Amino acid sequence: MERAIVHMDLDTFFVSCERLKNSELYGSPVIIGGGDRGVVASCSYEARYYGVRSAMPIKMALRLCPEAKVIKGDMEMYSQLSHTVTEIIEEQSPVVEKASIDEHYLDITGMDRFFGAYRWTEELAQRVTKETGLPISFALSVNKTVAKIGTGEAKPIGRKQIEANNVRPFLNPLSIRKIPMVGDSTFQLLSRIGIRQIHTLADMPVEVLQQMIGKNGLDLWKKANGIDSNPVQPYSERKSISTENTFSTDTIDLVKLRSIIGSMVEKLAYQLRTEQWLTSTVVIKLRYANFDTETRQCRVAYTSADHTLSCCALELFDKLYNRRMRIRLIGVRFTNLVRGSLQINLFEDTQEMVALYQAMDQIKTRFGYDKVNRAGGVKKLENPKYSKQENPEH
The missing domain is CATH 1.10.150.20 (5' to 3' exonuclease, C-terminal subdomain)
Structure with missing residues (x-):
C-alpha cells in the first residue's frame, strides 16, 4: 500500500503567537529577538521581504528593515501553544511525530479507504487554525522528505499534494x-x-x-x-535529563563541589543542544553522608545555555547546602523540556555568544566532549562514578 505522509508546519510560529497577543502586529514587519547585539530568532514574511533571516544579527536586520518591530521572545507562551496544537493533531491522527516546536509528521496511510486523505488533512489544518488562531501549512506525499519540501514550497498558509508519479517532476x-x-x-x-x-x-x-x-x-x-x-x-515527549556523581570518599570541599556542578551542567546543556531541547526547570540533589537526601529547584526562561543554567544551579546549591555535613552524592536534573534550539532561544544574548556556543559544540561533536570545556568545570574528580542518564519519562 502506498504511504500517505503529511508534514504540517505552523507559519512563522513565534511571530504568529505574538500577533495573537497584539493584533496591531498583523501586516507589519516583525522580528523576534532580543537586544541590539542579539540575533533574529524568527521574523515575519513582511520582514523577510527586505532580506531579514533567522540567526541574523539584530543590528543588521534593522539596517535592512528599519521599520521592523523587535519583540523579545516568550518561550513559555510558545511552548504552551505548541502543546495545544499537538493535542488537536493527536486527537484525530493515527500516528503523529512531533519534529519540533512547530512541526509535525502524520502517517495517515489507508485513510483513503474511509475518507479522502487530502480532504481529511485540510479539515484538520482548518481546525488547528480555528481553535488556536495560528496559521498552518501542510503537504501530503509518499514520504517525510517530499512532504517536508512540499510544505516549504506551499508556505505561507499553503496546501500541497505530491502524488507518487509526480515526485520527481516536483523535486x-x-x-x-x-x-x-x-x-x-x-x-x-x-x-x-x-x-x-x-x-x-x-x-x-x-x-x-x-x-x-x-x-x-x-x-x-x-x-x-x-x-x-x-x-x-x-x-512521546521526553520529560527530563539528569546526571549524578557518587563520591568514593564523602567530601565537604565546596570549591570541588561547585566545580563538579559546573561540569555536570555543561555536559547536560550540551546534550540539550545536540538533541534540540530547551529546559525551564533546574533541580539540584544532595545526599549527605548519613544518606539524608534533599532537592531544590528553580524556574528559568526556556534555554539550553550552560552559562545561564550554571548560575541557577550554583545558586540552588548555595541555598540547599546548609548542614555543613559531608556529601556523598550530588546530582543535576533538567525538567519540563520542550523542543527548540539555542539559536531560537537566546533572546537576550549576543551574536558573539551564539557563535561561541556553536563553535564549542562543533569541536565537542567532532573531537569529543572533553576536548573543550569551561575553566570552572575542568577540575577532575577523584574516582568519580557517573550514573547513567535517566531514561525518558513518558
Whole structure:
C-alpha cells in the first residue's frame, strides 16, 4: 500500500503567537529577538521581504528593515501553544511525530479507504487554525522528505499534494538547498562542481557522491530521488535529563563541589543542544553522608545555555547546602523540556555568544566532549562514578 505522509508546519510560529497577543502586529514587519547585539530568532514574511533571516544579527536586520518591530521572545507562551496544537493533531491522527516546536509528521496511510486523505488533512489544518488562531501549512506525499519540501514550497498558509508519479517532476527544478540535510557547507561543495538543482544531484552516480561527502552520500542521493523509507515515529515527549556523581570518599570541599556542578551542567546543556531541547526547570540533589537526601529547584526562561543554567544551579546549591555535613552524592536534573534550539532561544544574548556556543559544540561533536570545556568545570574528580542518564519519562 502506498504511504500517505503529511508534514504540517505552523507559519512563522513565534511571530504568529505574538500577533495573537497584539493584533496591531498583523501586516507589519516583525522580528523576534532580543537586544541590539542579539540575533533574529524568527521574523515575519513582511520582514523577510527586505532580506531579514533567522540567526541574523539584530543590528543588521534593522539596517535592512528599519521599520521592523523587535519583540523579545516568550518561550513559555510558545511552548504552551505548541502543546495545544499537538493535542488537536493527536486527537484525530493515527500516528503523529512531533519534529519540533512547530512541526509535525502524520502517517495517515489507508485513510483513503474511509475518507479522502487530502480532504481529511485540510479539515484538520482548518481546525488547528480555528481553535488556536495560528496559521498552518501542510503537504501530503509518499514520504517525510517530499512532504517536508512540499510544505516549504506551499508556505505561507499553503496546501500541497505530491502524488507518487509526480515526485520527481516536483523535486527536479528545486534548489538542492531545499533538501533537509543540505547545509551551507554541503551546498557550497556541490555548487562548486555545478550541482545546484535537485535533478542534477539525482542523476549523479551515487558512488561519486559518496566519495565527495562520505557516508551521507547515499542518503542525500535517495532524498534527491524522492526516496525515504523513514517511518513516522509516534510522538512521546521526553520529560527530563539528569546526571549524578557518587563520591568514593564523602567530601565537604565546596570549591570541588561547585566545580563538579559546573561540569555536570555543561555536559547536560550540551546534550540539550545536540538533541534540540530547551529546559525551564533546574533541580539540584544532595545526599549527605548519613544518606539524608534533599532537592531544590528553580524556574528559568526556556534555554539550553550552560552559562545561564550554571548560575541557577550554583545558586540552588548555595541555598540547599546548609548542614555543613559531608556529601556523598550530588546530582543535576533538567525538567519540563520542550523542543527548540539555542539559536531560537537566546533572546537576550549576543551574536558573539551564539557563535561561541556553536563553535564549542562543533569541536565537542567532532573531537569529543572533553576536548573543550569551561575553566570552572575542568577540575577532575577523584574516582568519580557517573550514573547513567535517566531514561525518558513518558
